[in-house]
Amino acid sequence: MKLPLVRFISRILVVCMILSPLHAGAGLIGTDQVLAAGEATAARERIATILERAEVVRQLQAWGLAPDAAKARANALTDSEVVELAGKLDALPAGADSTGVVLLILAVVLVWWLFFSK
Amino acid sequence: MFACAALALGGCVSLPQSEALRASPPAGLAPRVELTAVPFHVQEDFLCGPAALAMVFNAAGAAGDVASLTPQVYLPGRKGSLQAEMLGATRRNGLVAWRVAPRLDSLLAEIAAGNPAVVLLNLGPRLFPVWHYAVVVGYDLEAGEVILRSGRRERVAYSLGFFEFLWQDAGHWAMLALAPGRVPATAGEADFAAAVAALERVGRLQEARAAYRALLERWPDSLTGLIGLGNTEYALGDPAAAERAFRRAVAAHPGVAPAHNNLAHALAALGRMEEAEAAARRAVALGGPMLAEAEKTLQAILARRAAAPAVRGTTP
Numbered sequence: 001m002k003l004p005l006v007r008f009i010s011r012i013l014v015v016c017m018i019l020s021p022l023h024a025g026a027g028l029i030g031t032d033q034v035l036a037a038g039e040a041t042a043a044r045e046r047i048a049t050i051l052e053r054a055e056v057v058r059q060l061q062a063w064g065l066a067p068d069a070a071k072a073r074a075n076a077l078t079d080s081e082v083v084e085l086a087g088k089l090d091a092l093p094a095g096a097d098s099t100g101v102v103l104l105i106l107a108v109v110l111v112w113w114l115f116f117s118k
Numbered sequence: 119m120f121a122c123a124a125l126a127l128g129g130c131v132s133l134p135q136s137e138a139l140r141a142s143p144p145a146g147l148a149p150r151v152e153l154t155a156v157p158f159h160v161q162e163d164f165l166c167g168p169a170a171l172a173m174v175f176n177a178a179g180a181a182g183d184v185a186s187l188t189p190q191v192y193l194p195g196r197k198g199s200l201q202a203e204m205l206g207a208t209r210r211n212g213l214v215a216w217r218v219a220p221r222l223d224s225l226l227a228e229i230a231a232g233n234p235a236v237v238l239l240n241l242g243p244r245l246f247p248v249w250h251y252a253v254v255v256g257y258d259l260e261a262g263e264v265i266l267r268s269g270r271r272e273r274v275a276y277s278l279g280f281f282e283f284l285w286q287d288a289g290h291w292a293m294l295a296l297a298p299g300r301v302p303a304t305a306g307e308a309d310f311a312a313a314v315a316a317l318e319r320v321g322r323l324q325e326a327r328a329a330y331r332a333l334l335e336r337w338p339d340s341l342t343g344l345i346g347l348g349n350t351e352y353a354l355g356d357p358a359a360a361e362r363a364f365r366r367a368v369a370a371h372p373g374v375a376p377a378h379n380n381l382a383h384a385l386a387a388l389g390r391m392e393e394a395e396a397a398a399r400r401a402v403a404l405g406g407p408m409l410a411e412a413e414k415t416l417q418a419i420l421a422r423r424a425a426a427p428a429v430r431g432t433t434p
Binding site: 022025026027028029030031032033034035060062063064065069072073075076077078081082084085090091092093094095096108109111 | 162166167168170172182189190191193195196197199200201202203204205206207209210238245247248250251287311312315316317318320341342345346349350358374376379380383385386408411414415417418419422
């Protein structure tokens, strides 16, 4: 009597098992890893980038972001952008200006030019 | 006033790009383009980054305004927005962030192709820079002008030379925010593939999949494009589509181990363990820097195959 039910359940289990992804240790190789492949130092560089990303998060917090926002924003950067930023966040250009400052500075530049170029 | 400044500055500054462009405009470049449909977002103090992004996002069909984008790019302590974060915020909003080559002719070619560009300008002297983001929406070669949306002005025209002067201290930095499916007019395969992979990395999988498809339309054998398409299909729960992409990858690049490794995963997810094992064995045999991954894949497939016959015995 119970046999058909047991069979039914075992079939479902087989299907589930076959169609589930392979076990956790094995995975697809990421697209960015394929991009970076070919360089012998890839693995070492990746570890360095992880540390630098943490450094960027810390710096973003130091410049006024909440921890969650800093993390989310740092995670949106590529490895090469992280390398560009890490340790240099206070020196890189931060686009900001409003028009008033522009006009003032243009005026200063013009005056400077008229004064010194003759 | 700006024309005067440009004239004045022209005397003491070398502006090779605009001079070359004026002397011999690239063949095939439309003489005059203005993308009038690009909306305008007025900039409040210090918020030119969010305002510039909002304009190009809207033009690409994505939502966004200064209020919603400020928390994504504005850095309070610096009273401004960093270039890298302009690119990052673009990805977080599901658009492909792409750096234009630092050349005036490349920038104008993108405008002609309908892609407004965010540029970084220095409005101050070199020693005391005043950094400012603006959006280039047009140009006129005959008049020698670049047309921008900038700060509080919806339309401002600078002479090519003056624009180059403002642009050069930022290393001629320009970026596009592209709707997934669009490929920049001046893109190369490698740089565009990297831009799409970056979108995939932040988890915008559907947009990345659309962008990989567009990449493959232009470069059908792109390894990054085929692996990326397969990976996004797999992650979005379509192993059959992933298999098709990985098959194309191994056909075009038979010596690339990751293509075989990922094909093995797609086949295993489809329950075709024999084919999966064969693909994994090829990945292991090819070796290379990802050998450890391929070995893990093969072990997992062998473990699954060892377990499966015992279970299969209970089914009729």
